[in-house]
Amino acid sequence: MPTELSVGFAGGLTEPTSQQGIGVVAPFDFALDRELWRWVPDDVSLYLTRLPFTTTPVTVAMAVACGDRRAVRRATRDVLTPEPGAVAYACTSGSFVEGAIGEMVLRRTMLDMGAPAACTTSGALIDALRLLGISRVAVATPYIPAVTRRLVSYLAEHGVRTTACQGLGLLGQIWRVSYAEIVEIVRAADNDDAEALFISCTNLPTYDIIAPLEAALGKPVLTANQVTMWAALRAMGRAAVGGGSLLQADALSSVTGAPPTSGAA
Numbered sequence: 001m002p003t004e005l006s007v008g009f010a011g012g013l014t015e016p017t018s019q020q021g022i023g024v025v026a027p028f029d030f031a032l033d034r035e036l037w038r039w040v041p042d043d044v045s046l047y048l049t050r051l052p053f054t055t056t057p058v059t060v061a062m063a064v065a066c067g068d069r070r071a072v073r074r075a076t077r078d079v080l081t082p083e084p085g086a087v088a089y090a091c092t093s094g095s096f097v098e099g100a101i102g103e104m105v106l107r108r109t110m111l112d113m114g115a116p117a118a119c120t121t122s123g124a125l126i127d128a129l130r131l132l133g134i135s136r137v138a139v140a141t142p143y144i145p146a147v148t149r150r151l152v153s154y155l156a157e158h159g160v161r162t163t164a165c166q167g168l169g170l171l172g173q174i175w176r177v178s179y180a181e182i183v184e185i186v187r188a189a190d191n192d193d194a195e196a197l198f199i200s201c202t203n204l205p206t207y208d209i210i211a212p213l214e215a216a217l218g219k220p221v222l223t224a225n226q227v228t229m230w231a232a233l234r235a236m237g238r239a240a241v242g243g244g245s246l247l248q249a250d251a252l253s254s255v256t257g258a259p260p261t262s263g264a265a
Helices: 003-010 033-038 060-066 069-080 092-096 099-112 121-132 145-157 179-189 210-217 224-235 245-256
Strands: 020-026 044-050 086-089 118-120 136-141 161-167 196-199 221-223
Touching: 020 069, 020 224, 033 044, 033 224, 044 069, 060 092, 060 145, 069 086, 069 099, 086 099, 086 121, 086 224, 092 099, 092 121, 092 145, 099 118, 099 121, 099 145, 118 121, 118 224, 121 196, 121 221, 121 224, 121 245, 136 145, 136 179, 145 161, 161 179, 179 196, 179 210, 210 221, 221 224, 224 245
Parallel strands: 020 044, 020 086, 086 118, 136 161, 136 196, 196 221
Antiparallel strands: none
């Protein structure tokens, strides 16, 4: 061993911290890896993989393609090598486009491939709404109306009524949407009948605006990346890092012994 290395070891180098991990299956155009990392504790790693590229714009057809079981099976296999504690399918439209049964099939597909626990963005949303006791939401999306309507139908299957929805009508490059634009569509969607707001799409940046929006609107604000990481971490017995009513309610439920989310099995 070279002298300089032996001196370093003799001085007592600190070994790397033991890590837990989450496998993340994301759409091919997902551009917010850093935002996902912000939700997880320092001792949790993310193992990301992408679904196959398609030239289809952000339409119902693209959402269906992102939910293709063969692609999800391959992607799940890819992230299982480093032995994650859970696998998360991080696409909102891909997990709601085929309704409640489609979401269940996606989750079952990941579990059948060997994921120790699995969740999807849309399934995590339902778990979050149930934890908060919410049955009426206003929805803000970047989508065209046809895709947003699929989200409204999915929520209705779970007994959740959409009181209003506001979309940006985008067909691509959703990750370029600014915080200011997101705040604008959230304010446009909000109404007195809504018990909470949901900001759809994992390609929309939302980490820094959740707490300010909740303070301004006086109600919970849920977002795609927030609920995805919350559900995956909860399935591993861990807590997400960040602000907002969901994480506060989750901390309280862990003290009172609430049951785990449905995505954990």
